[in-house]
Amino acid sequence: MSEILRLEKVSKAFGGVTAVNEVSFALEEGEIVGLIGPNGAGKTTLVNLITGVHPLSGGRVVFAGQDVSRQKPYEAARRGLARTFQIVQPFPEMTVVENVAAGALFGGGLRTRQAASEEARRELAFVGLDHVADTPAASLTLPNRKRLELAKSLAMRPKVLLLDEVNAGLNAAEIDGALELIRKIAKRGITIVIIEHLMKVVLSISQRILVLHHGELIAGGPPREVLEDERVIEAYLGAKFAARIKAEGMHA
Template sequence: MSKPGHEILHLSNVSRHFSGLKALSDVSLSVNKGEVVGLIGPNGAGKTTLVNTICGVTPASSGVVTFDGRDITRIKTYQSARLGLSRTFQIVQPFAEFSALDNVAAAALFSQPGESLKSAREAARVHLAFVGLDAQANQSAATLTLAMRKRLELAKALAMKPKLLFLDEVNAGLNSAEVERATKLIHQLAADGITIVMIEHLMKVVLNVCTRIAVLHNGKLIADGAPRDIIKDPAVVDAYLGQQYAQRNAARG
């Protein structure tokens, strides 16, 4: 795993309101190049909203987002993609009638204007091979299993040549063997130097992969630090992990 380097992402007092509801409240967070940061918290804590705010889907109501030294607070989604911000979605929605290959090629064309269809398809084959879908390249996305569609989603995100990759619950709905395979892919991406922020409910995966954990609760950042410290933090135990998890963890330790 590459050693963390300079700061690549910085959020300063970022808030996001929806019709009076504060989905995010004064979130300040930094991510360094080469880190794998776990973003955890209860359902409705604001995790996906935070990613949407960074990527320009729902711009911040207040505060500043900086990526690679550039203010991207009011950026459009296509602009963020071209700067090197890429993501997977919790609910995977590939172009159902497109082949797996053309789903990935479309992502490459979206994020890199001027790319030819031929070179986009060549790159798509490489990304499909990386996620283990080379044999399914010419199948329509509609015919793929959920686990395969999750891997297709990852291949699409990689086709956008990310400097920073957001993974939104890539393991949701997968069985233990599929989770293990996905975890290996994440380790490989980190080893290749891609900075990763992952929303994940499986603490086993978070502790296996992440170098740091940030915790959201009711739209606020309540903890940010090394995994071993976060899982013992009383505020995190109360808000998310629960006493049973803390007791099991203490027994193991």
Template sequence: MSDYLRLENVSKTFGGIRAVNDVSFALKQGEIVGLIGPNGAGKTTLVNVITGVHPASLGRVIFQGEEVTRQKPFQAARRGLARTFQIVQPFPEMTVLDNVAAGALFGGSPEGLAEAREHAHRHLAFVGLDPIADQPAASLTLPNRKRLELAKSLAMNPKVLMLDEVNAGLNTGEIDTALDLIRRISERGITILLIEHLMKVVMSVSQRLLVLHHGALIAEGEPQKVVNDQHVVEAYLGEKFAKRLKEMGHA
């Protein structure tokens, strides 16, 4: 498979702080790739650069052969570069249905609100929320707000979906349900970049891992190889956790 999304020597600075430092990698169509690293490593900033929230200070972002480094967020959405947010903030007074319809309209595919709502019903059914489509988003539990966020991003008709801490705050059963949804999304041919702190999650679904530390990419490759990398152990996992992963058969 050829590169679908490619970053070439991308850096992002805020004043004197370099949040992303000379990062290069490529994603293939349909891959699930985990992006891990300590808090403050630059993971969310990197997603913000890809999706046009923050323009890159240096380097290039290439999507489907087109340079998109200076795109705006709405342009990224309409090209098929969608993302969820670490802190889930739906439009609280709007219904679940209209939250997802708003995502569809932002993505630019429906021609009007009626068509956007048709799209929304389909995506809500996929994540299991269609029975409560008419409830206000403010009434949702955290797991259902996470599902709503996923439905909103799917309504944008993504080609690449960046999931930022989508499992944070969920219990084991809820995480298993979320992982099943992630696998089913991947089966549609959608490329997934999964930002995640839970190593059990990234090890179970990711085909490759990327590791950021102080804004720089310090490791990349198959999960078993990456978690055995001494730089990753020192920067992120720690010796005890790396040993436990080996004992669990993940490394």
């Protein structure tokens, strides 16, 4: 395994508020990493910094050996740094297949609309949306819109995929379906960063967990270690919850 993405002391201040403070970590190719933290910890801001939505206030982002700290979002997309949004962002009046084809054509670097369209249908089959390929994106249900976001990102042929709360708003059964899909994506060799509130989800899927609190990285490592970290318990989990999760883990 080799390193694909590295953050070096990445910081972001909005006026006087420091949203992200000197965050450093590295991702290996093919890893699934969970990024957790309380509301307002700076998780989404961090995704925005990595993909060029906000300019950095300090530090460096290195992607595949290249300094990409000053990239624009469309450049990130073309390089293979894809992300999904917490609030889904379809092109509402286009069909589902056109939505995905946009990802293939612009982010995936395909030459023709024909080729992009074919690629889009393959990705729709992969995420299980081929039966609604020709309906307008606006008519999809929420779980399907989340799948559409995934298909659109996958069509961009990403090396790293940042999933910003893809499970928010889904019920238990839908979450299980989404997790299965994320595992399938990881099998394709795509590095995945999953931002998530549901601890159960993060623990079941991540090989490694990063914990963000007040814009700072307070812990990082295998799920079990992170659960026992005093600072994580204090800042995020609470003592009771940490004990319960650990107990459940031991029974399993």
